[in-house]
Amino acid sequence: MASNSTVSELRKTSDVTDDEITAAVDAVLADLASEAYPLAKGWTLDLVAAIANHKASQDALLTDREPYKRNMVRTAILLAHPVKG
Template sequence: MASNPTVSELRKASYVTDQEIDAAVDAVLADLATESYPLTKGWTLDLVETLRTNTRAAEALTTDKAAWKRNMVRTAILLAHPVMG
């Protein structure tokens, strides 16, 4: 695994479950100001930064298309680089 893995890489290595990723998506959709999110086993994800750096997800959050919004946020989370600690 890379020294700075994405959430997707952590998922493939079984460090993160689909349920934990879904919970992170739910956290974003419930509160767009969530910053330090405890993803799993010591890994933390800055959800505000994740959305700020993914224009498609940020754009999706401005629509009323719930499925597209959820999918774009999930994609942004999968591409994000959480930090250990």
């Protein structure tokens, strides 16, 4: 699949699993300092950019509503474009 695919598209083709996406969400919620997160099968995701490009997740991270934070961060990751390398 082309390197401009979203994480969601890679999930549909089984290049990325739900567990790998959940691990990326956990990484964001633990510490958003990672710019080169190893997602799966050689795919790397810039978690900082994923959040920066998704305003709702930025806003969610400022709340105390844990399920909302998790869902918005997951959405940001699903919409992000990882790179193969």
